Amino acid sequence: MTTHKRWQHNRHHHELQDRSVTLMRLIAACLWAFLFVCVGYFALSNASAAEINEAREIEIGDELAVTLLAGGKLLNNDRAQEYVNQVGRWLTTVTERPDLPWQFGIMDRAEIGSYPLPGGKVLVTRGMLKKLSNEAELAGVLAHEIAHIVQRHQLKTMAAEGGQEKLGAINFPLDRAVEFEADRMAAVIMARAGYDANAYLNVLRNLQNDRSNDQGLSMLTAVHPAFKDRIAELQPVVSNIAGAAKGDKGRERFAAALGNLSGMSRK
Amino acid sequence: MSTMIRFSITSLLFTILLALGSTLSYADERTTTNRQTDLRDAPNISAARLTSLLVDAEVVVVARQSGWVRIKAGGREGWIPAAHIKSQVTVVEAAPKATGGFLSWFTAVLSSERSRVSTGSSAANRTRTATIGIRGLGEDGANAAKSNSEELQKLKLYSVSRSDAEEFAQNAKLAQTSVTYVDAGSNSNK
Numbered sequence: 001m002t003t004h005k006r007w008q009h010n011r012h013h014h015e016l017q018d019r020s021v022t023l024m025r026l027i028a029a030c031l032w033a034f035l036f037v038c039v040g041y042f043a044l045s046n047a048s049a050a051e052i053n054e055a056r057e058i059e060i061g062d063e064l065a066v067t068l069l070a071g072g073k074l075l076n077n078d079r080a081q082e083y084v085n086q087v088g089r090w091l092t093t094v095t096e097r098p099d100l101p102w103q104f105g106i107m108d109r110a111e112i113g114s115y116p117l118p119g120g121k122v123l124v125t126r127g128m129l130k131k132l133s134n135e136a137e138l139a140g141v142l143a144h145e146i147a148h149i150v151q152r153h154q155l156k157t158m159a160a161e162g163g164q165e166k167l168g169a170i171n172f173p174l175d176r177a178v179e180f181e182a183d184r185m186a187a188v189i190m191a192r193a194g195y196d197a198n199a200y201l202n203v204l205r206n207l208q209n210d211r212s213n214d215q216g217l218s219m220l221t222a223v224h225p226a227f228k229d230r231i232a233e234l235q236p237v238v239s240n241i242a243g244a245a246k247g248d249k250g251r252e253r254f255a256a257a258l259g260n261l262s263g264m265s266r267k
Numbered sequence: 268m269s270t271m272i273r274f275s276i277t278s279l280l281f282t283i284l285l286a287l288g289s290t291l292s293y294a295d296e297r298t299t300t301n302r303q304t305d306l307r308d309a310p311n312i313s314a315a316r317l318t319s320l321l322v323d324a325e326v327v328v329v330a331r332q333s334g335w336v337r338i339k340a341g342g343r344e345g346w347i348p349a350a351h352i353k354s355q356v357t358v359v360e361a362a363p364k365a366t367g368g369f370l371s372w373f374t375a376v377l378s379s380e381r382s383r384v385s386t387g388s389s390a391a392n393r394t395r396t397a398t399i400g401i402r403g404l405g406e407d408g409a410n411a412a413k414s415n416s417e418e419l420q421k422l423k424l425y426s427v428s429r430s431d432a433e434e435f436a437q438n439a440k441l442a443q444t445s446v447t448y449v450d451a452g453s454n455s456n457k
Contacts, residue, residue, distance in 0.1 A: 056312060062419060063350045069418035074425070081425040089432035094443060103426040121422065135439075177451065184449050194441035237449045253439060 029111060032071040052155055054119070058101060060155075061119030068123060072109035075126055075261070080106055083257030087135060088122060088142045094192035095150045104142065112207070116145035118155055126261055131206060135250025138258075139190050140200025147185035153178050176225045180233045187238050197238045199249060204231050296328040298352045301416070306345040310335035317345045326352060350416075 052060070075081065081104075088104035100120035107113075107125045114124040122145040132138050148154065157175065183204075187197035208227035224230070302322050307314040310332050320326070320340055329344070330337040336349045427435075436443075 052312070059348070060312075063348060065422060066350055066416055066419050069422070074418055074421050078425075082427065085425055085427045086432055086435040089427050089429065090436045090441065093429055093432060098429065101423075101426070103422050105422045105425060123422075180451060184451070188446050188448050191446045192444055194436065194443060240449065241446050250439060 025111075052118075054100075057152070057155065058119030061117040061121045064117045065121050065123070068115060068117070069105075069107070072107040072125070075106040075108040077106070077261070080129075080258050080261065083253070084124065084138070084142070087139055088146070091139055091143050091146055091189055091193050092120075094189060095146060097150050100149070102146075112210075114141050114145050116148040116154070118149065118152065120149055122146065122149070129258055129261060131210070132203065132258075133251070133254070134199065135254040136190070136195040136199030137203045137249075138254060139193065139195045139250075140186055140197070140203050143186035143189040143193075143200070144182050146189060147182040148178075150185070151178075151181065153182065176229075179225055180230065183230055183234045184237045187234060187241060191241045196249060197241055201231060201234060201238050204234065298326060298328060300324045300326060300347070300351055301353045302351055304347045304351040306338070306340065306343060306347055308345055310337070310346040314346065317343055320347065328352065 084106055085104045089102050092098055092100070092102045097120075102120040103122075105121070105123045106129065107123050109125040110127045111125055112127045112131055114122065114128050116122055122142055124141060124145075128141060129138070132141065157178065183200075186200055190197045190200060204227050208231065300320050300322055304320050306317045306320055308317055309315075318341075324340055326338040326340040326347075328336045328338050331349065332346075335346045336352060337344065337346050338352070
């Protein structure tokens with residue numbers, strides 16, 4: 001075999017291997033999401049959102065958290081976990097539900113994801129944090145999930161659609177309007193808490209431009225409207241309120257707490 | 268990649284067990300509640316509440332269905348979420364009544380182990396403590412379920428108080444401002 005042919009052969013082999021790795025990851029992500037939805041469905045079946053009081057809402061969040069954490073443990077990094085809680089908890093104080101038992105956690109998973117759970121829990125993956133480069137961007141991601149919880153979006157969606165039909169659906173796909181609402185609220189929550197809402201637009205743009213073909217990103221796009229649409233919807237809102245907070249982006253605090261696992265190291 | 272494969276398999280097993288869980292019937296298990304919970308007359312959260320159980324209440328699990336367990340406690344029988352009981356259980360009677368198929372393999376493994384333990388003793392004495400998270404997964408599955416609720420406890424431990432968060436914001440010089448939410452399709456504040 002000539003050197004050239006051998007090179008071609010190796011390249012072909014690597015492509016095949018890459019493809020099977022991607023496929024395997026996609027299957028894992030789908031199964032994981034399906035499991036999550038199953039438990040969510042069972043927890044919420046036959047109940048209307050209005051019937052679910054706050055205590056029950058928190059219990060549902062506990063049950064979902066146990067399921068979700070079966071698919072990826074919490075990252076073993078106290079400083080990083082504390083920091084995400086500080087930022088997240090600060091954001092919640094400017095919302096309409098400041099006194100829920102808010103808990104934030106970093107899951108030790110590579111895919112890009114963040115998950116709101118009823119009753120005040122938000123889980124973000126290590127993969128998501130890697131795509132962020134400052135505290136304001138982190139605040140944007142957390143604020144979007146906080147908005148879902150403040151508005152009880154999941155409970156309302158599950159109750160409105162009866163649960164049964166949602167069984168085959170993946171990862172609580174919420175209505176497009178609901179996602180846009182969470183985006184708009186996120187920008188406002190950020191501004192209220194002293195962050196520049198432009199940072200959130202930045203996150204959406206970066207994810208839109210991400211060509212890494214991450215299996216987690218494909219999950220994210222499967223359950224959310226296209227980034228292009230979200231950016232278009234959010235742009236005027238941010239332009240309108242950005243003047244309210246042109247603050248510090250918290251790059252140093254972010255680097256100090258998350259630098260070793262975030263995208264900071266790439267820059 | 269090996270983590271992914273292992274995870275795929277775990278996910279698959281959990282999903283199948285969740286989906287088929289209701290077709291199995293097991294021996295009674297004794298355990299306790301891990302929190303205060305409501306006993307309901309059907310396995311869903313809108314079913315009528317029969318009574319309220321305190322944390323650490325002794326219960327006997329008589330059936331499982333779709334994330335719920337049917338239990339006997341204090342002379343009453345009803346349903347509570349499966350997540351509300353401790354995974355450490357005592358198997359009172361070893362008599363798996365699996366209905367065949369894929370899952371019978373799991374129960375066969377479990378029952379062969381149990382029958383060795385129970386040989387020659389009366390039903391009342393045929394007790395054996397086993398750590399069973401989701402029935403059928405065996406000890407490994409049980410350890411996984413146990414560590415998952417440990418993860419939930421960890422998540423709670425990591426949380427910070429409102430005042431701690433406010434102190435963090437103050438140190439970071441994050442000033443709170445007043446901004447109202449914006450309606451869909453509107454470029455102006457409410």
